Amino acid sequence: xxxxxxxxxxxxxxxxxxxxxxxxxxxxxxxxxxxxxxxxxxxxxxxxxxxxxxxxxxxxxxxxxxxxxxxxxxxxxxxxxxxxxxxxxxxxxxxxxxxxxxxxxxxxxxxxxxxxxxxxxxxxxxxxxxxxxxxxxxxxxxxxxxxxxxxxxxxxxxxxxxxxxxxxxxxxxxxxxxxxxxxxxxxxxxxxxxxxxxxxxxxxxxxxxxxxxxxxxxxxxxxxxxxxxxxxxxxxxxxxxxxxxxxxxxxxxxxxxxxxxxxxxxxxxxxxxxxxxxxxxxxxxxxxxxxxxxxxxxx
Numbered sequence: 379x380x381x382x383x384x385x386x387x388x389x390x391x392x393x394x395x396x397x398x399x400x401x402x403x404x405x406x407x408x409x410x411x412x413x414x415x416x417x418x419x420x421x422x423x424x425x426x427x428x429x430x431x432x433x434x435x436x437x438x439x440x441x442x443x444x445x446x447x448x449x450x451x452x453x454x455x456x457x458x459x460x461x462x463x464x465x466x467x468x469x470x471x472x473x474x475x476x477x478x479x480x481x482x483x484x485x486x487x488x489x490x491x492x493x494x495x496x497x498x499x500x501x502x503x504x505x506x507x508x509x510x511x512x513x514x515x516x517x518x519x520x521x522x523x524x525x526x527x528x529x530x531x532x533x534x535x536x537x538x539x540x541x542x543x544x545x546x547x548x549x550x551x552x553x554x555x556x557x558x559x560x561x562x563x564x565x566x567x568x569x570x571x572x573x574x575x576x577x578x579x580x581x582x583x584x585x586x587x588x589x590x591x592x593x594x595x596x597x598x599x600x601x602x603x604x605x606x607x608x609x610x611x612x613x614x615x616x617x618x619x620x621x622x623x624x625x626x627x628x629x630x631x632x633x634x635x636x637x638x639x640x641x642x643x644x645x646x647x648x649x650x651x652x653x654x655x656x657x658x659x660x661x662x663x664x665x666x667x668x669x670x671x672x673x674x675x676x677x
Contacts, residue, residue, distance in 0.1 A: 404593075407670040414666020417659035424656055428474035437468025440623055448637070451644055458644040460630075461637060469630060470648050476626040478656075480540055480610050485603030487545030492552025492602075493595050497583050499553070500560030511557065517550045522605075523612055530618030537620060544606050552598040559591045593671035597664055604660035611653050627653050 408414055443463030451458045457466035499510035525547050529535070535543055560583075563569060569586050588595075613619045614628030615635075625633075627649040634645030 404670040408666050411666040411669060413662045414669075417662030417666070420655050420659035421663065424474060424652070424659075425478065428471050428478055431471040432468065432475075435468060435471070437465040439464055439468055439472050448640075448642055450642075457648055458642070460633065460645055466644055466648065469625065470627075470652065473625045473627050473630050473649065474652060476537065476620060476624060477607055477610055477628070477653075480537065480544065480620075480626070481603050481607035481656075483541040484544035484548060484606035484610075485599055487541065488548035488602045488606070489552050489595060489599040490549075491545065492549035492554075492598070493556045493588065493591070495549065496553035496556030496558075497560050497587050497591070500557035501564050501579065501583055501587060503561075503564075507557075511554075514550050514553050517547075522547045522609060526609060526613050527616070527618065530613055530616075534621055537624070540610065540620065544609055548602055548606060548609070552595070552602060555594050555598050556591055559594045560587050563587050563590050593667075597668045597671065600660050600664035600667060604657045604664070607653070607660070608657050 443459075446455070446459050446463045448461060449455055449459045451466075455465050455467070457470065460466055460469060495510065495514070499507045502510075526543065529543055533539070564582075564587065566586075569582050572582050572586065610619060610626055611628030611631070614626050615632040619629055620626055630649040631646065631653070634642065634649065637645050
């Protein structure tokens with residue numbers, strides 16, 4: 379009779395851990411960045427504050443109310459009133475809505491233009507790439523604020539015009555980032571295979587280059603939004619942004635500075651803090667996204 383077979387030496391192999399998708403891994407890495415999470419919380423807060431806040435805290439931001447001019451913060455007006463009697467808290471919501479709409483729209487527009495330009499230049503290569511990037515270099519050499527001041531001095535842009543102007547002068551940096559990514563991607567096997575079987579250049583860019591550059595595009599967009607909000611504040615502070623009765627945080631800061639020596643601090647501190655916090659928040663989100671999508675840091 380044969381001896382019983384012992385199974386003691388056959389150690390059970392542990393089941394392999396389930397694969398984690400790149401998106402889920404990027405989310406985990408982003409959530410581990412505390413500054414980025416704080417920045418995301420600040421952006422969500424200000425979006426709710428500016429877009430949902432006026433539905434809860436309704437104020438008159440159109441008519442002049444001389445009976446309540448320059449009142450200090452109180453139970454009736456939590457952040458006081460300005461020189462024409464507008465409730466400053468309501469004004470902060472109204473101006474923030476304009477700043478966020480312009481910043482987000484201009485940032486997205488600049489990213490789209492820069493992405494298409496950079497992808498086309500990097501994929502084409504040769505003299506086409508050289509000419510297209512010399513245009514970018516020439517544009518970067520001219521300060522964006524200078525262009526904004528010249529355009530604003532010639533014409534008074536409305537909200538749509540301001541978005542278009544900001545988008546058309548802010549696409550240069552994203553184009554360089556996407557071009558660098560495209561130079562790497564266009565020599566990958568999946569792009570070369572597509573070209574070998576007769577795929578068009580447009581298909582290679584749209585179906586392969588751009589989807590594989592999405593991390594670079596997203597990171598660039600966050601920084602462009604922050605820059606656009608800051609540029610709007612610059613030109614509005616100089617009185618060349620959106621015109622009354624519309625306003626934004628830069629315009630509020632400009633108006634409040636005229637009353638700085640009168641001790642009306644509530645006209646300066648809230649819009650100034652809002653600009654600083656939102657711009658910092660988008661930059662922190664951009665840093666967090668850059669780290670989350672960095673393949674070299676995933677080891």
